[in-house]
Amino acid sequence: MSDGAASGGLELKALTKRFGSFTAADNVNLDIQRGEFLTLLGPSGSGKTTLLMMIAGFLDITGGDILLDGSSIAAVPPERRNFGMVFQGYALFPHMSVHQNIAYPLDVRRRPKAEIERRVGEMLDLVQLQEFAHRLPRQLSGGQQQRVALARALCFAPPVLLLDEPLGALDKKLRIEVQAQLKDIHQRVGTTFVYVTHDQEEALSMSDRIVIMQNGRIEQIGTPQELYQRPRTAFAAGFLGKSNFLTANGALHALRPEKIDIAPRGKGKGANRLAGTVRNATYFGSFLKYDVSVVGMDTIEVDVDAWRAGEPIAVGTEVDLSWPDGAAVRLEDN
Amino acid sequence: MNGSPLARIGSGWLLVLPFLALVVALFLGPIVDILRLSVTDPEPGLGNYAALMTSDSLARILWTTLRVCAITTLFSVAFGYSIAYAMVHGVRRDRNWMLSLVLVSFWISVLVRTFSWLMLLGRKGLVNEALAGIGIISQPIEFMRNELGVLIGMVHYMIPYAVLPLLASMQTIDTRLVSASRSLGATGSQTFWRVYLPLTRPGLVAASLLVFILSLGFYVTPAILGGGKVLMVAEYISVQILVTLRWGTAAMLAALMLFGVLGLLFVMSRFMKLSTIFGGARA
Structure with a gap:
């Protein structure tokens, strides 16, 4: 199951994104360790989602470079980066069953039927949705949909999993439950997780390291303890905790x-x-x-x-x- | 019970009463009359309908009509799909002038558009003259007075009708689904066939139904561009009424088309909610 751990070190070098005169990401340098759970934390407009979309390949970069295990992927289209992604609102295919959704990444890679069946079975086990395999997404609760999205994104053993505010649509109680599940799944699959959120509690409870962002720049990087105990700037101190x-x-x-x-x-x-x-x-x-x-x-x-x-x-x-x-x-x- | 809701319902009915009367008198009445005519003229009984089984010319006309309508639907929806796709996913600035082009052709009278094709594609039309002028052809190509001409005219007329429901359906697609598909490793064409196209199915069904049903009743375009050689139901009905005066046959064909369309809608409603097809609430 820890097939993702063989690679997955990401390096952002002077990464910059400008929309016209607006700089959404400003000269961002960041090393993401293989197997790490790294959270990009910041208010809306801080550039965290821009950064994630550039890593995913959905946004062209204005300057700088993105390296995966040492080689540049800046010119690789998203479908060939092999990164799993969990979208805000999950983006499950509404016309496919849970099983078909999870099998999709293997289907489009034309993997043998037997392998697909085995792998989808493993994924359904991982997110504990075995008995829902033949439901349509709209027949599931928000938390279950979230788990399908996770299983789908992990099914092809990506070296890196990108998560864009995946818990935003859940109520508070469920969110805390899912945080624990996410952390557990991260430990079991060993994939590098890059997680975007504006919720400081999510960041604190799950991350190995947190990157606090503001105005397209990195404000401070550190473990949850370091950031909470030793904030470097007033923004970091005020945004993470009170x-x-x-x-x-x-x-x-x-x-x-x-x-x-x-x-x-x-x-x-x-x-x-x-x-x-x-x-x-x-x-x-x-x-x-x-x-x-x-x-x-x-x-x-x-x-x-x-x-x-x-x-x-x-x-x-x-x-x-x-x-x-x-x-x-x-x-x-x- | 204070009677005021009842009073309100009463006054509501009072308000629509004139229109109701109009609909019954001018719409439902004649339809019933035509249905009656189809089983009473020239003599009471189902003789007009029985002719469907025996008459070769009737069978030929019905077959021509279905074939022309099916081909028209296929091409109109295919062209309409690409136009709608370009409008939804192209540059925002281009969308407005594309929509105005579609709407302009939507608003121009069918007669004007049909005669324009005559000017373009006739034996001495612009296209043939040009091709002959540069020496590609020695004999003019027969674009008109045949089924090809009818199809060109009908597809051209029907494209806006296909574009509009497809446009509505494509605009409701969550673009994140397309991004999700790509992030999961699907190529552009895999994403289109496996995610995009299935999600526009309600729009496709709506566009196909609309174009097919409207095509069934086409009169002007086949009459002019077909040059009397492509006889479709509508033109045949008019001949029965105005020339041969066999009103019973005409009424029978009209009834056949009416029930054909209703049957089509009924079959479709078994597969999907018609309200979702025609842009109502989503299922």
Whole structure:
């Protein structure tokens, strides 16, 4: 099953795409490791989909190069790149059954019948849709359609699988379930996954590495932990997770809401301290969110573990905010 | 029950009543009359219909009509398909002038268009004169007064009717399906035959039905371009009514065409929802 792992290292070199005067991807350099789960994360218009479409071959590149295992594929048409792709909205063929959809990539490659049957069977097992093989796509739920799209894209053992916001159409609960399935499938097939999303939770929960994009450029690359704990720019800190921004020693710092302790005035114990007043307290089940106003600063958000905190602090209470050294991350200027 | 919905229905019917009366008096009435005529003239009974089995000339006319209509449908839909495809997938700027060309020929009277072909393709028409002038042919090619002429005229007239339903059907295709097919390794022609064409099937059926049904009743074009040598049902009916005065036979043929078309629609409705064919709600 790990037939995709033999190749699949991608290299983007100074990749650029311009639409007229608009630069959708600006000199992007990126090494994607063989077998890696890499997520392109960014708001709409950040260039992440443009990048994916250039990798897939649906968009011509304006400048730079794309290498697969060391050789350029920039001039190869999409049907000969052999990359699997899961589209936004799945793009399942509505007139074909689940079985026919999954068999399609092997059918068009004129593989022997027996091989197609065996391979489609394996894929149906992989996504657990054996009993739906003869249904039409419209007779399936959104989550099932998503799995058919995945099976179809993996059926021909592509070295690289490209996924364009594949969970966008699912509801939140199902999305979390499918995230786990996707990660599991990634580990089992060993194919390189390049995943585009604007959803930070998806990016954090599944990726080996995340590429944060903005305005056609790479803002920061790193593992989920690195990006969350050590954002380099204000954009990265604000887009991935929530952040408070403080100015200290002449530089902007990002401080995650859950790293701040909150205590009634005079009882704060951290190395760094601010005095403020609780303006709002919101209960979210697992955590309590306080909005604390501090003289001369923006409102600071503090998240505390709701169960451990006991009784919420009343609105209007004067409090001390404190955090240990190293909790606030110094950001680069943009 | 306060009676107001009933009142509303009542006033609604009142509003359409004049039109209803018109339809019944001017449309349904004559149709019933023709059906009656077909079994009463010249004498009561099914004699007119029985003639279908025995008369060679009737059989020949029906066969000519079906053949000409089928060939017309085939070519109109094939040409219409490529035109619609170019319009949907070509450059956006080109789409508007292509559509206006289609619509212009759609709006020009059939008589004008038929006579234009006469000017172009006649023995002393533009095409023959030109070909003779540059010495390719010594004898004029017989484009007119035969089935070829009728087919040229009818296909030309019918292409816009084929383009419009095909255009509607192609515009609903999700272009991501084409991208998906290519990303899965299918060549352009595989994508077309296995994904694109099947998805335009409702449009193809609609275009074929429309062209075929309209072709069945064609009168002017076969009469002029066929030069009396290609006798189709409509022209034959007019001869029965105006010349030989066998109204019973004419009524029988009219009834045959009416039920033929209804039968065709019925058969098609067994395979697909007619509303999807004619651009209504999708199934």
